[in-house]
Amino acid sequence: MTRRIARVVIDSPLPQLDRLFDYALPEEMGAVTPGVRVKVPLRTAGRVVDAYVAEIDVENDAERALSEVESVVSPIEVMPDRLYRLARRVADRAAGSASDVLRLAIPKRQVRVEKAWQPQTDSTAPSDSAVTQARALLAEYTGLDEVLVGHERAAVEAIPTLRGAVPNWAALLAAAATVTLAAGESSVLVVPDHRDEDQLLTALGALLPDDAVVRMDARQSNPDRYRAFLRTLEPRPVVVVGNRSAVYAPVVAGLVAVWDDGDPLLAEPLAPYVHARDAALVRQEQEGSALLFVGHTRTSDVQRLVLGGWTRAITATRRVLPRVQLSTPQELEQGGQRVPSSAFGSARTAITEGPVLVQVARPGFAPSLVCATCRAPARCAHCGGPLAAHRRGALPVCGWCGRGAHSWRCPHCEGDHVRLAASGTERTADELGRAFPGVRVIVSDGTHQVLSVGSAPALVIATRGAEPLAEGGYRAVILLDGARMLQAPELRIGESCLRWWSDAAALAAPGAPVHLVGVDGPVARALATWTQPAYARSELEARAPLQMPPTVRVAQVEGAPASVRAALDALRAEGMATDAVLGPLPVAGEDDRVRALVRFAYAAGGTVASALRAAVIADATRARRARGRARSTLSVHLDILEPEI
Numbered sequence: 001m002t003r004r005i006a007r008v009v010i011d012s013p014l015p016q017l018d019r020l021f022d023y024a025l026p027e028e029m030g031a032v033t034p035g036v037r038v039k040v041p042l043r044t045a046g047r048v049v050d051a052y053v054a055e056i057d058v059e060n061d062a063e064r065a066l067s068e069v070e071s072v073v074s075p076i077e078v079m080p081d082r083l084y085r086l087a088r089r090v091a092d093r094a095a096g097s098a099s100d101v102l103r104l105a106i107p108k109r110q111v112r113v114e115k116a117w118q119p120q121t122d123s124t125a126p127s128d129s130a131v132t133q134a135r136a137l138l139a140e141y142t143g144l145d146e147v148l149v150g151h152e153r154a155a156v157e158a159i160p161t162l163r164g165a166v167p168n169w170a171a172l173l174a175a176a177a178t179v180t181l182a183a184g185e186s187s188v189l190v191v192p193d194h195r196d197e198d199q200l201l202t203a204l205g206a207l208l209p210d211d212a213v214v215r216m217d218a219r220q221s222n223p224d225r226y227r228a229f230l231r232t233l234e235p236r237p238v239v240v241v242g243n244r245s246a247v248y249a250p251v252v253a254g255l256v257a258v259w260d261d262g263d264p265l266l267a268e269p270l271a272p273y274v275h276a277r278d279a280a281l282v283r284q285e286q287e288g289s290a291l292l293f294v295g296h297t298r299t300s301d302v303q304r305l306v307l308g309g310w311t312r313a314i315t316a317t318r319r320v321l322p323r324v325q326l327s328t329p330q331e332l333e334q335g336g337q338r339v340p341s342s343a344f345g346s347a348r349t350a351i352t353e354g355p356v357l358v359q360v361a362r363p364g365f366a367p368s369l370v371c372a373t374c375r376a377p378a379r380c381a382h383c384g385g386p387l388a389a390h391r392r393g394a395l396p397v398c399g400w401c402g403r404g405a406h407s408w409r410c411p412h413c414e415g416d417h418v419r420l421a422a423s424g425t426e427r428t429a430d431e432l433g434r435a436f437p438g439v440r441v442i443v444s445d446g447t448h449q450v451l452s453v454g455s456a457p458a459l460v461i462a463t464r465g466a467e468p469l470a471e472g473g474y475r476a477v478i479l480l481d482g483a484r485m486l487q488a489p490e491l492r493i494g495e496s497c498l499r500w501w502s503d504a505a506a507l508a509a510p511g512a513p514v515h516l517v518g519v520d521g522p523v524a525r526a527l528a529t530w531t532q533p534a535y536a537r538s539e540l541e542a543r544a545p546l547q548m549p550p551t552v553r554v555a556q557v558e559g560a561p562a563s564v565r566a567a568l569d570a571l572r573a574e575g576m577a578t579d580a581v582l583g584p585l586p587v588a589g590e591d592d593r594v595r596a597l598v599r600f601a602y603a604a605g606g607t608v609a610s611a612l613r614a615a616v617i618a619d620a621t622r623a624r625r626a627r628g629r630a631r632s633t634l635s636v637h638l639d640i641l642e643p644e645i
Helices: 081-093 098-105 111-116 128-138 144-150 168-182 194-205 222-233 244-248 276-287 300-307 329-335 341-350 425-435 482-486 493-505 522-529 532-543 561-573 602-627
Strands: 003-010 020-024 037-042 047-059 071-074 153-157 186-190 213-216 239-242 253-259 290-295 312-314 323-327 355-360 369-371 418-420 441-444 458-463 476-479 513-517 553-559 581-587 590-600 635-638
Touching: 003 037, 003 098, 020 047, 047 081, 081 098, 081 244, 081 276, 081 602, 098 244, 111 222, 128 144, 128 168, 144 153, 144 168, 144 290, 144 312, 153 300, 168 186, 168 194, 168 253, 168 290, 186 244, 194 213, 194 239, 213 222, 239 244, 244 276, 253 276, 276 290, 300 532, 323 341, 323 522, 341 355, 341 476, 341 513, 355 425, 355 493, 425 441, 425 458, 476 493, 482 493, 493 513, 493 522, 493 532, 513 522, 522 532, 553 561, 553 602, 561 581, 561 590, 561 602, 590 602, 602 635
Parallel strands: 153 290, 153 312, 186 239, 186 253, 213 239, 253 290, 323 513, 355 458, 355 476, 441 458, 476 513
Antiparallel strands: 003 020, 003 047, 037 047, 037 071, 369 418, 553 590, 553 635, 581 590
């Protein structure tokens, strides 16, 4: 006797459930297709859980004891086979669960949206004029059309200018998506945040009709996100624009593009912690689409791919570069001013013609205070948090507990006065506003978000990444606090600063001066000469002897001491060298947990990920038997951006 069975993926965070389970399909259930949502009983938990059907099969052993599928939640195939295979491969690479990846890719079901959905089959092709315009823009980049036609991988150095009302990079991605749509294929365009999404959608709106573009991001309401997801399931091609989770959009993609892959917003904070760049690489390898990494700078991760021959380097046919001027730290020391005379003079001249951008490191008035006597950082007497001033003459307030620092005294010298140690957006606006009387001052940061400004004279004070677009571009750009930015104790701080400054410089009008204040060294020279790929190459060369990412992969293993030791023993049993493991050391603030770092070559990725995943499952099984708790105390995070013990 034969019977139908369904192999399902159970939607559960438990690592021991990360495999396909067989369930019998009752005859009265009728036709069931792969990819649909179902309810199945989980005997170990004594309850019914959600699942997705991965396969339908027929078996001859009808006597085998199998539980039956409880019900079909919806007949819509929300998990196509290509999406399941992508989730499985991404999870295996990151030592994670496929269900965790599917949770990022598939929104929660919205019954009303689902009932109102009418799938369409008639595709919307771009107009001939739009395709001609797109091809003309792509021709500005040597070999880019070959990459799109041949479905290759490429690192594209975007032209650092504005094209009309949008940045050039947005026009470039829109043109690539238009040409891909004209060929009858879908595109997935991944950007870090909603500001980038808005700019890209504006560029797409100039080339494509509205029904050819769909937006997918976490800021949408649940119904809107599910409606957009259902649109990606239709057979007609579409252009998907979204943040990091959009990389899993279940379209048959002819193009996947990632803008500014160095932005930390593209790093997934949820398990299995897969960066959008890595997910895009796995997807391109699986589906054979074109893959573009676009940016004003190049990360060391992408540079590694270029040097290894995995990715082509694409530059503009005719390079148009910002006019960057450097002022050394010695100039600031001699004048005792925050803005050197050369930058101040450029701003005074440019402000008569249009807006001037001033980039600062932090928001607020005075983000940090120090003792006026000994210069020690001013700390809250209650919790030890940093004290800050929100406006001139205001009582210092703790940044952690919010308490006012009444009768504050320095624990080092008994001093009772504080002084400003840093200038935020508001203090900078206050200082420069007095230097430019009668000029409108605009502040843009995390608290005061401004998306665009006009062409009228204005002084725009913005934190990194919050710079508004200016009509016609900024007439001058001044980059302050560069030395303070470079002092951050991060492995990639040089790359990050170069990216922040390059993105701001790209907002300048043609020929407008860009002043980098108080910085010298390799990062400043890379910005001044606009040789960001060379800086990325030097970063790789410096990290190689130290075996630091991305020259090698690094896994972070954290948990109870016994669990971490067991995981490390499993790796050594697979031939992992002793010097490849750093730690384990106690986790700060948690006496019962330790952390270790494991460095390994890319070729050993499959072996290491498999061994660590097995260790997580074994630890969860032991925890359940010993304490009746199914969750593992062991956590594994591969490809961490900032290694720390």
